[in-house]
Amino acid sequence: MSDIRNDLKYSKEHEWIRVEGNVGTIGISDFAQHELGEIVYVELPAVGDSFKANALFGTVESVKAASDLFIPVSGTVIELNHGVEDAPDTINSTPYDAWMIKVEMDDASELDQLMSADEYKAHTS
Amino acid sequence: MSQLQRTPLYQSHVDLGAKIVDFAGFEMPIQYTSIIEEHDAVRTTVGMFDVSHMGELIIKGSDALDYLEHVCTNGLASLEVGQVRYSFLCYDHGGVVDDILVYRFAESTYCLVVNASNIEKDEAWLRSHLRGDVTIENVSDKTAEIALQGPLAESILQTLTDTDLSSLGFFRFLWAPVAEIHCLISRTGYTGEDGFELYVPSENVTTLWNLLLAKGVTPIGLGARDTLRFEASLPLYGQEISDSITPLEAGFKKFVDLDKSFIGQAALLKPRARKLIGLDILDRGIARATYPVFQDELEIGFVTTGYKLGERTIALALVPTTVERGMTVQVAMREKRLNAQVVSTKFKQKAYKKQEA
Structure with missing residues (x-):
């Protein structure tokens, strides 16, 4: 059974977002890390990059294959977690601490399009 | 789409918690715990792979050797009963139909072990080039296979058989009971490590798998099978060799005998x-x-x-x-x-x- 946190919102593509004010912190879910297997490489965007919701913002690579990362909301990247670039395996061990990017959100109403923990539980079971 | 096939060990993989994927039309375990851990287990101790999806074709008849010399790139005239040889089957243009193992079972009986993804294609291609007194029988469904690979492979397997394994050389095989199961023991593999490939009747493979599990052998999925073969520079059909990549381009000249006559020879004589x-x-x-x-x-x-x-x-x-x-x-x-x-x-x-x- 995968770990799903109640304080987060989830996308269909298995990203999670934690919202504090106008800033969203984004990572991938426990379900996603488990599906991918051991993550050995992460490619993140640059601070200042802007994305529309559901756009490709980076890549995670497991031993086996590369997988796209899709941003759940529109916004501008304000901070990167370089820790996950140096130690990608932390995404496997602690997916909800191993965040990837923080974004300043363009439109908080986009969060309504995302799933709650319960909805995500149903989506992944 | 045809229905996915399962090997006789499918339920064992599920019971072990394996992640199952579609591979070459079979539902196969890609990993049990972790590709990296499984890779390391084979390099340092011993692991086992369910490779029952591989195909086995029995080639029999008084002209079997002549026929196989015609379709295989590697020379087989010196292949003794009890010996195995790696070879390619090539098209006229030099591209690869498949890479195979040739076992000489008896004077006029050989067994070709072929890639799961190529079983039907190989059989059809081989039949289209049949000549002389030769028959082909596809025994893939009756035959299961476990690859036991790693530095401890011999010592573990020796505890289950009276046959002296230390005298079985690389690319040699024999038939012997392993814990009372009739087994073809072949000193071959696809990992770059010492080890064996064990061919058994499908109905006995679960017993053998469980005996090896009980001895502490780590089950290894297809994920680590690929990292291991890659690290050992062993080719995978469809990647390093294919219908559009010749064995010589891929650097496997050692398994192409240009001094004999075979399908694809003319193309392979040209510079790569x-x-x-x-x-x-x-x-x-x-x-x-x-x-x-x-x-x-x-x-x-x-x-x-x-x-x-x-x-x-x-x-x-x-x-x-x-x-x-x-x-x-x-x-x-x-x-x-x-x-x-x-x-x-x-x-x-x-x-x-x-x-x-």
Whole structure:
């Protein structure tokens, strides 16, 4: 059974977002890390990059294959977690601490399009 | 779409918690715990793989040797009963139909072990080239196979059989009971380690699997099977060799006897334009299969397989023969270009029991 946190919102593509004010912190879910297997490489965007919701913002690579990362909301990247670039395996061990990017959100109403923990539980079971 | 097939060990994989994927039309375990842990288990202790999806074709008849010499690139005249030889089947144009193992079972009886993805294609191709007194029987469904690989393979297997395994040389095989199961024990494998491939009747394979599990052998999925064979520079059909890549381009001249007559010989006698190289990736990123390779802004080839193994990120790539070791090339990864140094394809020393001449 995968770990799903109640304080987060989830996308269909298995990203999670934690919202504090106008800033969203984004990572991938426990379900996603488990599906991918051991993550050995992460490619993140640059601070200042802007994305529309559901756009490709980076890549995670497991031993086996590369997988796209899709941003759940529109916004501008304000901070990167370089820790996950140096130690990608932390995404496997602690997916909800191993965040990837923080974004300043363009439109908080986009969060309504995302799933709650319960909805995500149903989506992944 | 035809229905996915299952090997007789399917339920065992599910019970062990394996992640199951579709591979060559079979539902197979890609990993049980972790590809990296499973890879390391084979390198340091012993692991076992369900390779029951592989195909087995029995070639029989007074003209069997003559026929096989005609369809196989490797010379078989010197192959003794009890010996195995690696070979390619090639098209007239030199591309590969499949890479196979040829077992000489008896004077006029051989067994070809072929890739799961190619069973039907191989059988049809072999039948289309039949000549003389030769029959082909596909026994794939009746035959299961476990590969037992790693430095402890011999000592573990020896506890289950009275046959002296220490005297079984590399690329040799024999029939012997393993814990009362009639078994073909072959000193071969696809990992670069010492070990065995055990062929048993399908109905007995679960018993054998459970006996090996009880001895502490680690089950290994297809994920680690690929990283292990790649690290040992062993080719995978569809990647390093294919219908559009010849065995000579891929660097496997040792298994092509150009002095005898066989299908594809004329094409293979011409000089090759491309060769397989090793790449050490110098920048951050993983060069995966099909990624283009550039030199001086010119696209010159493509990656056939690539992984990050430990701290080293390496790849195999097919490029023009003018590319030499020590040169720097670039691999296009998404919108990036990764610098890579051309190195030997021999990433790792093989640890075989006895090298056959």
